[in-house]
Amino acid sequence: MGGSAVHFSDPLAQKQGENGVKTGFDVSQPFELLEEIVAGWKESDRLDVLLLRAICVLSMSHPDQIDDGFPSHDIVEEVGRLRGRPWSSGDDKNQMSDDVRRYWNKLLATWEAKEEGIIQRLADAGASWVPRLGKTEGGGAGRPSRYRVEWSSRDAVLPAATALVESAASGSGGVQVRYISEDIEEAGVLARMFARGYHLKGWRRWVYMGLLGGPMLLCWLATIDVLYWMATAATIGGKTPLTAVLSMVVAFLATWSVVGSLLLLGKHNIVIAPWWMQSDDDDRLLERRYPPRYSQKMIKAVRYTTQCPLCGGRVSAKSGGFEFWGRLVGRCEHAPDEHVYSFDHVTRNGRYLR
Structure with a gap:
């Protein structure tokens, strides 16, 4: 000891x-x-x-x-x-x-x-x-x-920064729920990598960059293909304009569905996990952790849950949808459209929204 x-x-x-x-x-x-x-x-x-x-x-x-x-x-x-x-x-x-x-x-x-x-x-x-x-x-x-x-x-x-935030958050007034970080259950192979915490150092950093760069490269090549066709269509013919544009749109959407969440992670620090590591409840998140709040720099797949003070159901942090666009909110499993709470992953506090 x-x-x-x-x-x-x-x-x-x-x-x-x-x-x-x-x-x-x-x-x-x-x-x-x-x-x-x-x-x-x-x-x-x-x-x-x-x-x-x-x-x-x-x-x-x-x-x-x-x-x-x-x-x-x-x-x-x-x-x-x-x-x-x-x-x-x-x-x-x-x-x-x-x-x-x-x-x-x-x-x-x-x-x-x-x-x-x-x-x-x-x-x-x-x-x-x-x-x-x-x-x-x-x-x-x-x-x-x-x-x-x-x-x-x-x-x-x-870490001192984490202890300071926890002490301040637990004493905040007006708090109605306190979220708890939960482990990822029944995760697939790729999700398990992030559930344990994906450390951004050494060879892991290069693998992560490859995960981001591969789909983006394919999207870039599709865009180049469309631009090349537009420049040479009058000479060699080929695709119709509609086909060319649809090819570019499909390439962009496919890329965004695979790595879009990872690209947003650098800006927001916590985002909805992409579909390939998501659960049926759509409550898996990706969180970027770094010093001084955490001892090491990593990306971790997590769930944040709490108990609904109104009905006792489980509240999970999920997408805010159109009403709370660009935000994560806590939604109750029993009344997901009525029992809605704000979500702050740093303080783990939440307040009633509606």
Whole structure:
């Protein structure tokens, strides 16, 4: 655990715990919040996610083991209780250790996709700490591996500019909804590249430039072809004027449908994702991220959602359509034309539009 991590067993935390009523410190609170967030995922019954929920529950029940973590047999028992039926082996320690290790590795991948949303939800709940997954490898001689959730100061983990925006945004007046960045689900091959964050450096930068340049080159060649025909039509004949113009229009529209969103990204920083990485709900966005708000320069495919305060439905950031031309707005799944909210991807705030 890093130097900035919160050790709940250090003298200060013990003092706060003994005087919890006076200081408001509750060692189980961060784990309770995290478990509540994770239990709300649609993947909450998946084994790798149950592993995380089990660690949170064990941390609330056994605060004296928070720093050391929990062995496989304790986690297996708690996972079985959460899912309502046994999991792994009840008496084979090697089998339990292998099962927990396998699903821990899957949990690490899930955590990477969900981490940003977790941090945002905790921040909106007033938390000043950020969770990380931690593991201590067993050393043999009957010493099992132990798994835990570590907590670090939010200011020590997030870039200063991001922490400043989050603090200011959460205290803004007139805010009616707070959006959360969600991971992309069931993404195709190309969408997965951007869902993990497409870093604009090295060979990736050249691939991205090729993705933009290829369709634009084809469009440029089609335009040259039309201009050449117009200059030589009287001499060599060929296409009719209508055919030539339609060829150019089709080339332009095809190019725009493929890379138009990427071209607008440099100006707007967040745009509707193109059709080839879009979902049935049309709520996938492309966001350009760069320092100082983020540690690295990248393009990331994301979804921003929240709960509608009017009906409880899910609100997703989508195209503003003709009424809100050029804007992204939050539309409720139950009343997409009536429950409409503004959308600010920097502050994650939204206000009722109509």
